[in-house]
Amino acid sequence: MWHGEQDVMQTDEPTTAAIYDELMPMFSDGGHFEPKALAVLARSFLEMKTLPAEPDMKSLYTEEFLPKQ
Numbered sequence: 001m002w003h004g005e006q007d008v009m010q011t012d013e014p015t016t017a018a019i020y021d022e023l024m025p026m027f028s029d030g031g032h033f034e035p036k037a038l039a040v041l042a043r044s045f046l047e048m049k050t051l052p053a054e055p056d057m058k059s060l061y062t063e064e065f066l067p068k069q
Contacts, residue, residue: 031066 045051
């Protein structure tokens, strides 16, 4: 765990560890984005009226520097 997250989150170590354990499984080990998750995110921009249309998510990130799957 990064040293300092307790200061940022203003939580004690057991709470910080529990949050970490809860959230980390949703991230990929290789850094790649799940296409289904990106589609949900794109729709949310439209539904929340943040953008007038769904964005082309491929234009918002790159996986160029990640290991090939």
